[in-house]
Amino acid sequence: MMKNATLICVPIMGETVEKMVLDIQKAKLNGADLVEIRLDSLSTFNPHQDLNTFIQQHHSLPFLFTYRPIWEGGKYDGDENRRLDALRLAMELGADYVDIELKVAHEFYDSIRGKTFNKTKVIVSSHNYQYTPSVEDLGDLVARIQATGADIVKIATTAVEITDVARMFQIMVHSQVSHVPFIGLVMGDRGLISRVLCAKFGGYLTFGTLESGVVSAPGQPTIKDLLHLYNFRQLGPETKVYGIIGKPVSHSKSPILFNEAFKTVGFNGVFVFLLVDDLANFLRTYSSTDFVGFSVTIPHKESALKCCDEVDPVAKSIGAVNCIVRRPTDGKLIGYNTDYVGAISAIEDGLRGKLNSSGTAVSPLAGKLFVVIGAGGAGKALAYGAKEKGARIVIANRTYDRARELADVIGGDALALSDLDSYHPEDGMILANTTSIGMQPKVDETPISKHALKFYSLVFDAVYTPKVTRLLKEAEESGVTIVEGMEMFIGQAYEQYEKYTGLPAPKQLFRKIMENY
Numbered sequence: 001m002m003k004n005a006t007l008i009c010v011p012i013m014g015e016t017v018e019k020m021v022l023d024i025q026k027a028k029l030n031g032a033d034l035v036e037i038r039l040d041s042l043s044t045f046n047p048h049q050d051l052n053t054f055i056q057q058h059h060s061l062p063f064l065f066t067y068r069p070i071w072e073g074g075k076y077d078g079d080e081n082r083r084l085d086a087l088r089l090a091m092e093l094g095a096d097y098v099d100i101e102l103k104v105a106h107e108f109y110d111s112i113r114g115k116t117f118n119k120t121k122v123i124v125s126s127h128n129y130q131y132t133p134s135v136e137d138l139g140d141l142v143a144r145i146q147a148t149g150a151d152i153v154k155i156a157t158t159a160v161e162i163t164d165v166a167r168m169f170q171i172m173v174h175s176q177v178s179h180v181p182f183i184g185l186v187m188g189d190r191g192l193i194s195r196v197l198c199a200k201f202g203g204y205l206t207f208g209t210l211e212s213g214v215v216s217a218p219g220q221p222t223i224k225d226l227l228h229l230y231n232f233r234q235l236g237p238e239t240k241v242y243g244i245i246g247k248p249v250s251h252s253k254s255p256i257l258f259n260e261a262f263k264t265v266g267f268n269g270v271f272v273f274l275l276v277d278d279l280a281n282f283l284r285t286y287s288s289t290d291f292v293g294f295s296v297t298i299p300h301k302e303s304a305l306k307c308c309d310e311v312d313p314v315a316k317s318i319g320a321v322n323c324i325v326r327r328p329t330d331g332k333l334i335g336y337n338t339d340y341v342g343a344i345s346a347i348e349d350g351l352r353g354k355l356n357s358s359g360t361a362v363s364p365l366a367g368k369l370f371v372v373i374g375a376g377g378a379g380k381a382l383a384y385g386a387k388e389k390g391a392r393i394v395i396a397n398r399t400y401d402r403a404r405e406l407a408d409v410i411g412g413d414a415l416a417l418s419d420l421d422s423y424h425p426e427d428g429m430i431l432a433n434t435t436s437i438g439m440q441p442k443v444d445e446t447p448i449s450k451h452a453l454k455f456y457s458l459v460f461d462a463v464y465t466p467k468v469t470r471l472l473k474e475a476e477e478s479g480v481t482i483v484e485g486m487e488m489f490i491g492q493a494y495e496q497y498e499k500y501t502g503l504p505a506p507k508q509l510f511r512k513i514m515e516n517y
Protein backbone atom coordinates (compact mmCIF):
# COMPACT_ATOMS: atom_id res chain seq x y z
CA MET A 1 0.00 0.00 0.00
CA MET A 2 1.30 3.47 -0.92
CA LYS A 3 1.98 5.71 2.06
CA ASN A 4 2.87 8.85 0.14
CA ALA A 5 1.81 10.47 -3.11
CA THR A 6 5.30 11.55 -4.18
CA LEU A 7 6.02 10.47 -7.73
CA ILE A 8 9.27 8.97 -8.97
CA CYS A 9 10.41 10.51 -12.23
CA VAL A 10 13.22 8.98 -14.30
CA PRO A 11 15.22 11.52 -16.31
CA ILE A 12 15.71 10.34 -19.90
CA MET A 13 18.77 11.87 -21.52
CA GLY A 14 19.70 9.96 -24.67
CA GLU A 15 21.36 11.52 -27.67
CA THR A 16 18.88 9.81 -29.99
CA VAL A 17 15.13 9.23 -29.90
CA GLU A 18 15.74 5.46 -30.26
CA LYS A 19 17.94 5.38 -27.15
CA MET A 20 15.36 7.44 -25.26
CA VAL A 21 12.54 5.09 -26.28
CA LEU A 22 14.54 2.16 -24.90
CA ASP A 23 15.17 4.04 -21.66
CA ILE A 24 11.48 4.90 -21.32
CA GLN A 25 10.73 1.16 -21.45
CA LYS A 26 13.43 0.50 -18.85
CA ALA A 27 12.01 3.23 -16.63
CA LYS A 28 8.58 1.59 -16.79
CA LEU A 29 10.01 -1.81 -15.95
CA ASN A 30 11.89 -0.29 -13.02
CA GLY A 31 8.69 1.12 -11.53
CA ALA A 32 8.80 4.81 -12.54
CA ASP A 33 5.64 6.92 -12.26
CA LEU A 34 6.71 9.26 -15.07
CA VAL A 35 9.73 10.15 -17.19
CA GLU A 36 11.35 13.51 -17.85
CA ILE A 37 12.34 13.69 -21.51
CA ARG A 38 15.30 16.01 -21.69
CA LEU A 39 14.94 17.31 -25.24
CA ASP A 40 18.18 19.30 -24.84
CA SER A 41 20.19 16.07 -24.65
CA LEU A 42 19.20 15.00 -28.20
CA SER A 43 22.02 15.60 -30.69
CA THR A 44 19.43 16.38 -33.40
CA PHE A 45 15.82 17.23 -32.68
CA ASN A 46 12.97 17.54 -35.17
CA PRO A 47 10.09 18.77 -32.96
CA HIS A 48 7.10 17.62 -35.06
CA GLN A 49 8.45 14.22 -35.91
CA ASP A 50 10.15 13.42 -32.60
CA LEU A 51 7.43 14.69 -30.28
CA ASN A 52 4.88 12.71 -32.31
CA THR A 53 7.04 9.61 -32.03
CA PHE A 54 7.18 9.95 -28.26
CA ILE A 55 3.56 10.89 -27.63
CA GLN A 56 1.75 8.85 -30.30
CA GLN A 57 3.84 5.70 -30.22
CA HIS A 58 5.57 5.35 -26.87
CA HIS A 59 3.30 6.94 -24.31
CA SER A 60 3.56 4.08 -21.83
CA LEU A 61 4.16 6.44 -18.90
CA PRO A 62 3.24 10.09 -18.27
CA PHE A 63 5.72 12.41 -19.99
CA LEU A 64 7.37 15.55 -18.67
CA PHE A 65 9.10 17.48 -21.45
CA THR A 66 12.02 19.68 -20.48
CA TYR A 67 14.10 21.61 -22.99
CA ARG A 68 16.68 23.13 -20.69
CA PRO A 69 18.73 26.05 -22.03
CA ILE A 70 22.39 26.57 -21.23
CA TRP A 71 21.54 29.63 -19.14
CA GLU A 72 19.62 27.39 -16.69
CA GLY A 73 22.16 24.55 -16.57
CA GLY A 74 20.95 22.58 -19.62
CA LYS A 75 22.42 21.91 -23.06
CA TYR A 76 20.20 23.87 -25.45
CA ASP A 77 22.10 26.77 -26.97
CA GLY A 78 19.79 27.97 -29.76
CA ASP A 79 16.99 30.40 -30.48
CA GLU A 80 14.55 30.93 -27.58
CA ASN A 81 11.45 31.08 -29.80
CA ARG A 82 12.26 27.71 -31.31
CA ARG A 83 12.74 26.25 -27.85
CA LEU A 84 9.43 27.56 -26.52
CA ASP A 85 7.64 26.60 -29.77
CA ALA A 86 8.72 23.01 -29.19
CA LEU A 87 7.28 23.05 -25.66
CA ARG A 88 4.01 24.60 -26.90
CA LEU A 89 3.83 21.88 -29.51
CA ALA A 90 4.37 19.23 -26.83
CA MET A 91 1.36 20.68 -25.00
CA GLU A 92 -0.77 20.59 -28.15
CA LEU A 93 0.19 16.98 -28.74
CA GLY A 94 -0.90 16.00 -25.20
CA ALA A 95 2.20 16.11 -23.02
CA ASP A 96 1.33 15.41 -19.39
CA TYR A 97 3.78 18.00 -18.09
CA VAL A 98 6.14 20.62 -19.48
CA ASP A 99 8.87 22.39 -17.52
CA ILE A 100 9.27 26.12 -18.04
CA GLU A 101 12.05 28.12 -16.42
CA LEU A 102 10.88 30.95 -14.17
CA LYS A 103 12.84 33.51 -16.20
CA VAL A 104 10.64 32.95 -19.24
CA ALA A 105 7.44 31.78 -17.54
CA HIS A 106 5.49 35.04 -17.87
CA GLU A 107 6.37 35.30 -21.54
CA PHE A 108 5.42 31.65 -22.06
CA TYR A 109 2.06 32.03 -20.31
CA ASP A 110 1.34 35.20 -22.36
CA SER A 111 1.94 33.21 -25.54
CA ILE A 112 -0.57 30.48 -24.63
CA ARG A 113 -3.24 32.73 -23.14
CA GLY A 114 -6.68 31.88 -24.48
CA LYS A 115 -5.65 28.40 -25.55
CA THR A 116 -6.72 25.39 -23.54
CA PHE A 117 -4.47 22.45 -22.97
CA ASN A 118 -6.64 20.29 -20.77
CA LYS A 119 -4.06 17.70 -20.18
CA THR A 120 -0.79 19.47 -19.61
CA LYS A 121 0.39 20.65 -16.22
CA VAL A 122 3.03 23.38 -16.33
CA ILE A 123 5.93 23.06 -13.92
CA VAL A 124 7.65 26.41 -13.46
CA SER A 125 11.21 25.82 -12.29
CA SER A 126 14.11 27.68 -10.76
CA HIS A 127 17.62 26.27 -10.33
CA ASN A 128 20.40 27.55 -8.13
CA TYR A 129 23.69 25.77 -8.78
CA GLN A 130 25.62 27.68 -6.11
CA TYR A 131 23.77 27.50 -2.81
CA THR A 132 20.42 27.25 -1.00
CA PRO A 133 18.86 30.62 -0.13
CA SER A 134 17.38 31.51 3.26
CA VAL A 135 13.85 30.38 4.18
CA GLU A 136 12.60 33.93 3.52
CA ASP A 137 14.17 34.01 0.06
CA LEU A 138 12.88 30.54 -0.76
CA GLY A 139 9.41 31.64 0.34
CA ASP A 140 9.63 34.70 -1.92
CA LEU A 141 10.72 32.48 -4.79
CA VAL A 142 7.74 30.16 -4.28
CA ALA A 143 5.43 33.19 -4.32
CA ARG A 144 7.02 34.52 -7.54
CA ILE A 145 6.66 31.12 -9.20
CA GLN A 146 3.03 30.79 -8.08
CA ALA A 147 2.32 34.28 -9.42
CA THR A 148 3.17 33.09 -12.95
CA GLY A 149 0.18 30.73 -12.83
CA ALA A 150 2.28 27.58 -12.43
CA ASP A 151 0.43 24.33 -11.83
CA ILE A 152 3.47 22.98 -10.00
CA VAL A 153 6.34 24.86 -8.36
CA LYS A 154 9.84 23.43 -8.79
CA ILE A 155 12.88 24.73 -6.92
CA ALA A 156 16.27 23.03 -7.13
CA THR A 157 19.12 24.47 -5.08
CA THR A 158 22.59 23.31 -4.10
CA ALA A 159 23.66 21.94 -0.72
CA VAL A 160 26.89 23.46 0.52
CA GLU A 161 26.17 21.69 3.82
CA ILE A 162 23.56 19.05 4.65
CA THR A 163 21.88 21.57 6.95
CA ASP A 164 20.79 23.53 3.84
CA VAL A 165 18.26 20.81 3.10
CA ALA A 166 16.32 21.61 6.29
CA ARG A 167 15.24 24.92 4.76
CA MET A 168 13.86 23.13 1.71
CA PHE A 169 11.91 20.75 3.97
CA GLN A 170 10.48 23.74 5.83
CA ILE A 171 9.23 25.29 2.59
CA MET A 172 7.91 21.92 1.41
CA VAL A 173 5.84 21.39 4.56
CA HIS A 174 4.53 24.94 4.27
CA SER A 175 3.58 24.42 0.62
CA GLN A 176 1.65 21.33 1.60
CA VAL A 177 -0.42 23.33 4.05
CA SER A 178 -1.24 25.82 1.29
CA HIS A 179 -1.93 23.00 -1.22
CA VAL A 180 0.65 24.09 -3.80
CA PRO A 181 2.15 21.07 -5.54
CA PHE A 182 5.85 21.58 -4.85
CA ILE A 183 9.02 19.93 -6.08
CA GLY A 184 11.90 20.93 -3.81
CA LEU A 185 15.23 19.24 -4.37
CA VAL A 186 18.70 20.08 -3.13
CA MET A 187 21.49 19.09 -5.49
CA GLY A 188 24.87 17.56 -4.65
CA ASP A 189 26.02 14.74 -2.34
CA ARG A 190 25.07 16.78 0.71
CA GLY A 191 21.53 17.15 -0.62
CA LEU A 192 20.77 13.44 -0.98
CA ILE A 193 18.22 13.35 1.87
CA SER A 194 16.09 15.89 -0.01
CA ARG A 195 15.59 13.30 -2.74
CA VAL A 196 14.49 10.56 -0.32
CA LEU A 197 12.69 12.39 2.47
CA CYS A 198 10.57 14.51 0.12
CA ALA A 199 8.21 11.50 0.33
CA LYS A 200 7.86 12.15 4.05
CA PHE A 201 7.54 15.92 3.77
CA GLY A 202 5.07 15.94 0.87
CA GLY A 203 7.12 16.73 -2.25
CA TYR A 204 5.33 16.31 -5.57
CA LEU A 205 8.08 14.28 -7.18
CA THR A 206 11.66 13.12 -6.94
CA PHE A 207 14.11 12.01 -9.61
CA GLY A 208 15.59 8.51 -9.74
CA THR A 209 18.06 7.56 -12.44
CA LEU A 210 18.31 4.34 -14.41
CA GLU A 211 22.04 4.02 -13.80
CA SER A 212 24.16 5.24 -10.94
CA GLY A 213 26.16 8.32 -11.91
CA VAL A 214 24.16 8.98 -15.09
CA VAL A 215 22.28 11.96 -13.69
CA SER A 216 20.48 15.02 -14.98
CA ALA A 217 21.40 16.92 -11.81
CA PRO A 218 24.13 16.25 -9.22
CA GLY A 219 23.24 13.88 -6.38
CA GLN A 220 20.34 11.96 -7.92
CA PRO A 221 19.97 8.41 -6.55
CA THR A 222 18.98 5.50 -8.77
CA ILE A 223 15.33 4.49 -8.98
CA LYS A 224 16.41 1.06 -7.70
CA ASP A 225 17.86 2.62 -4.55
CA LEU A 226 14.77 4.75 -4.03
CA LEU A 227 12.45 1.77 -4.30
CA HIS A 228 14.50 -1.05 -2.83
CA LEU A 229 17.12 0.52 -0.54
CA TYR A 230 14.94 3.27 0.95
CA ASN A 231 11.53 1.55 0.51
CA PHE A 232 10.32 4.86 -0.95
CA ARG A 233 6.68 3.83 -1.37
CA GLN A 234 6.41 3.03 2.32
CA LEU A 235 7.60 6.44 3.53
CA GLY A 236 5.05 8.82 4.97
CA PRO A 237 4.61 11.73 7.38
CA GLU A 238 4.96 9.43 10.39
CA THR A 239 8.13 7.72 9.18
CA LYS A 240 10.99 8.15 11.66
CA VAL A 241 14.35 9.14 10.21
CA TYR A 242 17.63 7.44 11.15
CA GLY A 243 20.97 7.76 9.47
CA ILE A 244 24.68 7.25 9.42
CA ILE A 245 26.66 10.44 9.99
CA GLY A 246 30.16 10.50 8.50
CA LYS A 247 32.52 12.11 6.03
CA PRO A 248 32.96 10.19 3.80
CA VAL A 249 29.89 8.05 4.35
CA SER A 250 28.81 6.55 1.04
CA HIS A 251 30.76 3.30 1.70
CA SER A 252 28.67 2.49 4.79
CA LYS A 253 26.56 -0.66 4.76
CA SER A 254 24.34 0.54 7.62
CA PRO A 255 21.56 1.88 5.34
CA ILE A 256 21.28 -1.51 3.59
CA LEU A 257 21.14 -3.37 6.87
CA PHE A 258 18.72 -1.15 8.76
CA ASN A 259 16.34 -0.45 5.88
CA GLU A 260 16.08 -4.14 5.05
CA ALA A 261 15.42 -4.95 8.69
CA PHE A 262 12.82 -2.15 8.99
CA LYS A 263 11.05 -3.47 5.91
CA THR A 264 11.07 -7.08 7.07
CA VAL A 265 9.62 -6.36 10.49
CA GLY A 266 7.27 -3.61 9.23
CA PHE A 267 8.90 -0.85 11.29
CA ASN A 268 8.02 2.67 10.05
CA GLY A 269 11.55 4.06 9.72
CA VAL A 270 14.05 5.00 7.03
CA PHE A 271 17.82 4.97 7.35
CA VAL A 272 19.77 7.45 5.19
CA PHE A 273 23.35 8.50 4.41
CA LEU A 274 24.21 11.77 6.15
CA LEU A 275 27.31 13.45 4.74
CA VAL A 276 28.02 15.85 7.59
CA ASP A 277 30.76 18.50 7.85
CA ASP A 278 29.86 20.04 11.19
CA LEU A 279 28.19 17.65 13.64
CA ALA A 280 27.05 20.24 16.20
CA ASN A 281 25.40 22.29 13.47
CA PHE A 282 23.75 19.19 12.01
CA LEU A 283 22.27 18.13 15.36
CA ARG A 284 21.11 21.67 16.10
CA THR A 285 19.40 21.92 12.71
CA TYR A 286 17.70 18.52 12.62
CA SER A 287 16.36 18.77 16.16
CA SER A 288 12.75 17.75 15.53
CA THR A 289 11.32 14.46 16.75
CA ASP A 290 11.28 13.25 13.12
CA PHE A 291 15.04 12.63 13.37
CA VAL A 292 15.38 10.02 16.06
CA GLY A 293 18.62 8.07 15.78
CA PHE A 294 22.06 8.48 14.32
CA SER A 295 24.96 6.10 13.86
CA VAL A 296 28.25 7.99 13.85
CA THR A 297 31.40 7.16 11.95
CA ILE A 298 34.67 8.82 10.82
CA PRO A 299 35.54 11.57 11.73
CA HIS A 300 32.77 12.50 14.15
CA LYS A 301 32.83 9.89 16.95
CA GLU A 302 34.83 12.00 19.34
CA SER A 303 33.00 15.25 18.71
CA ALA A 304 29.73 13.31 19.11
CA LEU A 305 30.62 12.87 22.76
CA LYS A 306 30.51 16.64 23.25
CA CYS A 307 27.32 17.14 21.23
CA CYS A 308 25.10 14.80 23.28
CA ASP A 309 23.02 15.98 26.23
CA GLU A 310 23.83 12.79 28.11
CA VAL A 311 26.49 10.16 27.51
CA ASP A 312 26.44 6.54 28.64
CA PRO A 313 29.30 5.89 31.15
CA VAL A 314 30.93 3.26 28.89
CA ALA A 315 31.01 5.69 25.93
CA LYS A 316 32.41 8.34 28.27
CA SER A 317 35.33 6.14 29.33
CA ILE A 318 36.00 5.18 25.70
CA GLY A 319 35.84 8.86 24.75
CA ALA A 320 33.76 8.18 21.64
CA VAL A 321 30.09 7.94 20.74
CA ASN A 322 28.95 5.92 17.72
CA CYS A 323 25.21 5.87 18.39
CA ILE A 324 22.97 8.80 19.26
CA VAL A 325 19.34 8.32 20.23
CA ARG A 326 16.77 11.07 20.76
CA ARG A 327 14.90 10.31 23.97
CA PRO A 328 11.17 10.40 23.14
CA THR A 329 10.14 11.88 26.50
CA ASP A 330 12.20 15.09 26.36
CA GLY A 331 13.96 15.12 22.97
CA LYS A 332 17.40 14.98 24.61
CA LEU A 333 20.25 13.31 22.72
CA ILE A 334 21.79 10.31 24.47
CA GLY A 335 25.18 9.01 23.27
CA TYR A 336 26.32 5.38 23.39
CA ASN A 337 29.25 3.33 22.19
CA THR A 338 28.28 0.00 20.69
CA ASP A 339 31.47 -0.49 18.69
CA TYR A 340 33.45 -2.84 20.82
CA VAL A 341 30.80 -5.36 21.91
CA GLY A 342 30.64 -7.31 18.67
CA ALA A 343 34.39 -7.20 18.05
CA ILE A 344 35.39 -8.32 21.51
CA SER A 345 32.94 -11.22 21.62
CA ALA A 346 34.01 -12.34 18.11
CA ILE A 347 37.67 -12.24 19.19
CA GLU A 348 36.81 -14.25 22.30
CA ASP A 349 34.97 -16.81 20.15
CA GLY A 350 37.97 -16.96 17.82
CA LEU A 351 40.30 -17.62 20.73
CA ARG A 352 37.96 -20.17 22.30
CA GLY A 353 37.76 -22.02 19.00
CA LYS A 354 41.53 -22.07 18.87
CA LEU A 355 41.83 -23.31 22.44
CA ASN A 356 38.97 -25.72 21.78
CA SER A 357 37.33 -24.67 25.02
CA SER A 358 33.71 -23.76 25.33
CA GLY A 359 32.49 -20.61 27.10
CA THR A 360 33.94 -20.32 30.57
CA ALA A 361 33.47 -17.49 33.01
CA VAL A 362 37.01 -16.24 32.40
CA SER A 363 37.61 -14.46 29.11
CA PRO A 364 40.27 -16.03 26.88
CA LEU A 365 41.54 -12.47 26.52
CA ALA A 366 42.59 -12.37 30.19
CA GLY A 367 46.35 -11.95 30.48
CA LYS A 368 46.92 -11.73 26.70
CA LEU A 369 49.01 -8.99 25.12
CA PHE A 370 46.55 -7.10 22.91
CA VAL A 371 48.04 -4.75 20.30
CA VAL A 372 45.63 -2.13 18.98
CA ILE A 373 46.64 -0.28 15.80
CA GLY A 374 44.98 3.13 15.84
CA ALA A 375 43.89 5.50 18.57
CA GLY A 376 40.67 6.88 17.07
CA GLY A 377 37.10 5.97 17.96
CA ALA A 378 37.33 2.27 17.10
CA GLY A 379 40.82 2.01 18.64
CA LYS A 380 39.61 3.40 21.93
CA ALA A 381 36.58 1.11 21.93
CA LEU A 382 38.63 -2.04 21.34
CA ALA A 383 41.34 -1.04 23.80
CA TYR A 384 38.73 -0.33 26.46
CA GLY A 385 36.83 -3.56 25.74
CA ALA A 386 39.95 -5.76 25.81
CA LYS A 387 41.16 -4.07 29.00
CA GLU A 388 37.80 -4.84 30.64
CA LYS A 389 38.41 -8.50 29.78
CA GLY A 390 41.76 -8.49 31.53
CA ALA A 391 44.11 -8.12 28.54
CA ARG A 392 47.35 -6.10 28.66
CA ILE A 393 47.09 -3.30 26.10
CA VAL A 394 49.61 -1.80 23.67
CA ILE A 395 48.54 1.03 21.35
CA ALA A 396 50.40 1.56 18.05
CA ASN A 397 49.45 4.69 16.18
CA ARG A 398 50.73 6.84 13.33
CA THR A 399 50.59 9.87 15.61
CA TYR A 400 52.58 8.61 18.57
CA ASP A 401 51.24 11.27 20.95
CA ARG A 402 47.70 9.99 20.49
CA ALA A 403 48.89 6.43 21.19
CA ARG A 404 50.61 7.68 24.35
CA GLU A 405 47.55 9.55 25.49
CA LEU A 406 45.24 6.55 25.06
CA ALA A 407 47.74 4.17 26.64
CA ASP A 408 48.00 6.44 29.68
CA VAL A 409 44.23 6.62 30.13
CA ILE A 410 43.76 2.89 29.72
CA GLY A 411 46.87 1.81 31.61
CA GLY A 412 48.90 0.32 28.78
CA ASP A 413 51.95 0.91 26.58
CA ALA A 414 52.36 3.03 23.46
CA LEU A 415 54.22 2.36 20.23
CA ALA A 416 54.90 4.34 17.07
CA LEU A 417 53.28 2.59 14.11
CA SER A 418 56.69 2.47 12.41
CA ASP A 419 58.00 0.25 15.26
CA LEU A 420 55.24 -2.32 14.93
CA ASP A 421 57.07 -4.63 12.51
CA SER A 422 59.89 -5.23 14.98
CA TYR A 423 57.69 -5.49 18.06
CA HIS A 424 57.64 -9.02 19.49
CA PRO A 425 58.09 -9.15 23.24
CA GLU A 426 56.31 -12.51 23.28
CA ASP A 427 54.47 -14.98 21.05
CA GLY A 428 50.71 -15.51 20.91
CA MET A 429 49.80 -11.81 20.94
CA ILE A 430 46.51 -10.49 19.57
CA LEU A 431 46.43 -7.80 16.89
CA ALA A 432 43.51 -5.48 16.11
CA ASN A 433 43.68 -2.99 13.26
CA THR A 434 41.32 -0.10 13.93
CA THR A 435 42.65 2.32 11.30
CA SER A 436 41.22 2.68 7.82
CA ILE A 437 44.42 1.23 6.28
CA GLY A 438 43.40 -1.42 3.72
CA MET A 439 39.89 -0.05 3.26
CA GLN A 440 38.45 0.33 -0.23
CA PRO A 441 39.68 1.71 -2.54
CA LYS A 442 43.21 1.33 -1.09
CA VAL A 443 42.93 -2.43 -0.68
CA ASP A 444 46.65 -3.03 -1.29
CA GLU A 445 47.65 -1.28 1.92
CA THR A 446 48.34 -3.03 5.21
CA PRO A 447 49.46 -1.66 8.58
CA ILE A 448 52.09 -4.35 9.35
CA SER A 449 54.54 -6.48 7.36
CA LYS A 450 53.58 -10.07 6.74
CA HIS A 451 56.71 -11.44 8.42
CA ALA A 452 55.71 -9.83 11.73
CA LEU A 453 52.34 -11.59 11.81
CA LYS A 454 53.79 -14.90 13.00
CA PHE A 455 54.08 -13.46 16.54
CA TYR A 456 50.32 -13.24 16.80
CA SER A 457 47.76 -15.93 17.57
CA LEU A 458 44.80 -13.93 16.29
CA VAL A 459 44.38 -10.94 13.98
CA PHE A 460 41.24 -8.80 13.84
CA ASP A 461 40.60 -6.07 11.29
CA ALA A 462 37.91 -3.43 11.90
CA VAL A 463 37.87 -2.64 8.17
CA TYR A 464 34.99 -4.50 6.53
CA THR A 465 35.12 -3.21 2.97
CA PRO A 466 36.58 -5.51 1.65
CA LYS A 467 35.50 -8.32 3.95
CA VAL A 468 38.92 -9.94 3.83
CA THR A 469 41.57 -7.24 3.83
CA ARG A 470 45.20 -7.70 2.80
CA LEU A 471 46.06 -7.84 6.52
CA LEU A 472 43.63 -10.72 7.10
CA LYS A 473 44.72 -12.54 3.96
CA GLU A 474 48.37 -12.40 5.00
CA ALA A 475 47.52 -13.43 8.56
CA GLU A 476 45.60 -16.45 7.29
CA GLU A 477 48.51 -17.36 5.00
CA SER A 478 50.74 -17.19 8.09
CA GLY A 479 48.50 -19.69 9.92
CA VAL A 480 47.00 -17.09 12.25
CA THR A 481 43.31 -17.13 13.29
CA ILE A 482 41.43 -14.22 11.76
CA VAL A 483 38.30 -12.30 12.73
CA GLU A 484 36.64 -10.12 10.11
CA GLY A 485 35.45 -6.55 10.62
CA MET A 486 32.00 -7.66 9.54
CA GLU A 487 31.61 -9.38 12.94
CA MET A 488 32.15 -6.04 14.64
CA PHE A 489 29.80 -4.36 12.21
CA ILE A 490 27.01 -6.84 12.86
CA GLY A 491 27.64 -6.74 16.61
CA GLN A 492 27.38 -2.97 16.84
CA ALA A 493 24.34 -2.98 14.57
CA TYR A 494 22.48 -5.42 16.91
CA GLU A 495 22.99 -3.03 19.77
CA GLN A 496 22.02 0.06 17.80
CA TYR A 497 18.88 -1.52 16.36
CA GLU A 498 17.59 -2.31 19.82
CA LYS A 499 18.30 1.21 21.01
CA TYR A 500 16.66 2.79 17.94
CA THR A 501 13.51 0.71 17.77
CA GLY A 502 13.05 -0.73 21.24
CA LEU A 503 12.65 -4.08 19.45
CA PRO A 504 14.95 -7.11 19.63
CA ALA A 505 17.38 -7.07 16.71
CA PRO A 506 16.66 -9.64 13.99
CA LYS A 507 20.09 -11.22 14.34
CA GLN A 508 19.71 -13.99 11.80
CA LEU A 509 18.38 -11.52 9.26
CA PHE A 510 21.36 -9.16 9.80
CA ARG A 511 23.76 -11.99 9.14
CA LYS A 512 21.86 -13.10 6.05
CA ILE A 513 21.74 -9.57 4.62
CA MET A 514 25.45 -9.00 5.16
CA GLU A 515 26.38 -12.34 3.60
CA ASN A 516 25.37 -10.83 0.26
CA TYR A 517 27.72 -7.84 0.62
Ligand code: NAP
Nearest residue numbers: 298374375376377378379398399434435436462485488489
Ligand atom coordinates in the same frame (compact mmCIF):
# COMPACT_ATOMS: atom_id res chain seq x y z
P1 NAP B 1 38.99 7.67 13.51
O1 NAP B 1 38.45 7.97 14.86
O2 NAP B 1 39.08 8.76 12.53
O3 NAP B 1 40.48 7.09 13.72
C1 NAP B 1 41.27 6.78 12.65
C2 NAP B 1 42.58 6.11 13.11
O4 NAP B 1 43.22 5.63 11.96
C3 NAP B 1 43.55 7.06 13.80
O5 NAP B 1 44.26 6.34 14.78
C4 NAP B 1 44.48 7.46 12.64
O6 NAP B 1 45.80 7.78 13.06
C5 NAP B 1 44.52 6.19 11.85
N1 NAP B 1 44.80 6.38 10.44
C6 NAP B 1 43.96 6.87 9.51
N2 NAP B 1 44.54 6.84 8.29
C7 NAP B 1 45.78 6.33 8.48
C8 NAP B 1 46.87 6.06 7.61
N3 NAP B 1 46.79 6.31 6.30
N4 NAP B 1 48.00 5.53 8.13
C9 NAP B 1 48.08 5.26 9.46
N5 NAP B 1 47.07 5.49 10.33
C10 NAP B 1 45.94 6.02 9.84
O7 NAP B 1 38.22 6.47 12.83
P2 NAP B 1 37.41 5.25 13.48
O8 NAP B 1 36.00 5.63 13.62
O9 NAP B 1 38.15 4.76 14.67
O10 NAP B 1 37.43 4.16 12.32
C11 NAP B 1 38.63 3.55 11.92
C12 NAP B 1 38.36 2.36 10.99
O11 NAP B 1 37.61 1.37 11.64
C13 NAP B 1 37.58 2.69 9.72
O12 NAP B 1 38.13 1.98 8.65
C14 NAP B 1 36.18 2.21 10.01
O13 NAP B 1 35.48 1.85 8.82
C15 NAP B 1 36.49 1.01 10.84
N6 NAP B 1 35.36 0.69 11.72
C16 NAP B 1 34.75 -0.49 11.54
C17 NAP B 1 33.70 -0.84 12.34
C18 NAP B 1 33.04 -2.16 12.15
O14 NAP B 1 31.91 -2.30 12.60
N7 NAP B 1 33.70 -3.11 11.53
C19 NAP B 1 33.26 0.02 13.35
C20 NAP B 1 33.92 1.24 13.51
C21 NAP B 1 34.98 1.55 12.69
P3 NAP B 1 46.23 9.28 13.52
O15 NAP B 1 45.86 9.37 14.96
O16 NAP B 1 47.66 9.31 13.27
O17 NAP B 1 45.44 10.22 12.65
